[in-house]
Amino acid sequence: MAKVYYDRDADLAFLNGKTVAVIGYGSQGHAHAQNLRDSGAKVIIALHEGSKSKAKAEADGFEVYTVQEAAKLADLIMFLMPDHMQADIFKNQVLPNMKPEAKLLFAHGFAVHFGQIVPPASHDVFMVAPKGPGHMVRAMYKEGKGVPCLIAIYQDASGKAKEFALAYASAIGGGRAGIIETTFREETETDLFGEQAVLCGGVTELMQQGFKTLVEAGYQPEMAYFECINEMKLIVDMIFEGGMSWMRYSISDTAKYGDMTAGPRVIGEESRKAMKQLLTEIQDGTFARDWILENQTGRPRMKKWAKAAQEAPCEAVGKELRKMMPWMEQKEVPKF
Ligand code: NDP
Ligand code: MG
Ligand code: MG
Structure with a gap:
């Protein structure tokens, strides 16, 4: 410790x-x-x-x-x-x-x-x-x-x-x-890994793929948004306050059984390999080189990605649903 x-x-x-x-x-x-x-x-x-x-x-x-x-x-x-x-x-x-x-x-x-x-x-x-x-x-x-x-x-x-x-x-x-x-090395590498594999890259892709799976199977987008995106906050708040055990203590037994059986199937061998590869590219400087070059060339890949990401179908659904939540300040994100 x-x-x-x-x-x-x-x-x-x-x-x-x-x-x-x-x-x-x-x-x-x-x-x-x-x-x-x-x-x-x-x-x-x-x-x-x-x-x-x-x-x-x-x-x-x-x-x-x-x-x-x-x-x-x-x-x-x-x-x-x-x-x-x-x-x-x-x-x-x-x-x-x-x-x-x-x-x-x-x-x-x-x-x-x-x-x-x-x-x-x-x-x-x-x-x-x-x-x-x-x-x-x-x-x-x-x-x-x-x-x-x-x-x-x-x-x-x-x-x-x-x-x-x-x-x-x-x-x-x-x-x-x-x-x-x-150390500078530990702080930098763990920070980059966390935001890429879990906090930003991992979480948004997990939510979007869950949303997409339900919508493609014919469920209403509003239902998919609530279940796969909006409710993430309730779960994360519980983990933040008392760890995964506190969250699991609070959810239903059915949710717990699904948690136990499904988690390792969704984040399976391929994802674990991808995480290790991300870490390798952070450690050997590949990621840093790419990001510095992207900045030096005016961020062409990021601009293209940001526009597409803003126009993803789940974003429009979420915007409408949030209008039903009077306690929320409605956010306007600048367009790319
Ligand atoms: P911000 O983007 O919030 O602030 C940037 C500030 O820098 C603004 O005041 C901006 O001025 C000013 N600035 C922009 N260009 C220049 C320049 N050429 N010369 C002088 N000042 C300039 O940054 P953060 O506070 O988020 O991040 C700062 C550092 O802290 C980073 O290293 C980040 O990784 C680290 N950090 C951030 C955390 C966070 O929660 N945000 C947490 C822990 C660490 P203007 O108003 O004109 O744009
Ligand atoms: Mg960080
Ligand atoms: Mg960071």
Whole structure:
């Protein structure tokens, strides 16, 4: 089992007299910046020209600089802009301007682990990654609680990288919940695998194939949508709250018997092989290479896929059904 650190293991004094530049003021950025400030750290925000979030950062009382300016001022530089942009911003705006001993912080390991960012050896490089969305990181902090956090040390030039990582994690509230140490490799590879095989790729394809099977067999699409897509939330909520055992304790015995007999048939040998193959392609860099290339060429495959995915038959059915649910805010997704 992983070792867990708490506030008592962290010393916020490591942040005394230091300036933290948070690059980006989105989901994670606004939460880190405000929690750090409330914990006593000096925080500045770095954003690009014409940034949509600049007004929000200023309204929240922060000084907003360009990335170049902020890099000159900062002792700790936290990268909280989209992952695929980090390498370019590092190379062109941070690297030429940063102090010789500035610490480089990340909330996800992709750019560093896959060699998109190669930090000079004289800099501490570490990760502080809350295991929750930014609004939760901020809301929990305000309630005196926190969201569990990961830390990982990639480069320890000062000999104190871990102390700084623990101090930062504690300052954003992670030490109230628990801080787990990992590595850039483990965080990056498990994150990619989880979203591909299970959370995003796996789950949406499972739902859609279930929906399709019922509709092709002549059942009403509304029934198929409820049974194979909409009700996923009820099951996942129970797993989230008390594990699979709690979910199984709550469902009918008939559902449990079906769970037992059908699960391993749907996710059979072929799927298990595909999962191992996905992991291999994550580990050997094939996935990272493909994704970087896709970005460099203007995302042609993603654009085509996103349009088709938005037009999938289940999406229109779900939209109509949600109008029958007055407690739900009706979402409008921008068209591709
Ligand atoms: P968001 O997409 O929510 O925020 C992006 C921010 O970066 C915006 O403020 C955006 O400004 C700004 N930005 C865009 N381009 C630039 C630029 N060229 N220079 C400076 N700033 C720029 O990102 P997230 O908070 O979701 O993700 C940040 C990091 O945190 C990523 O590494 C991600 O993997 C990691 N992470 C995210 C989690 C999450 O729940 N979202 C959880 C854990 C880790 P504008 O408003 O103008 O677009
Ligand atoms: Mg993840
Ligand atoms: Mg991810």
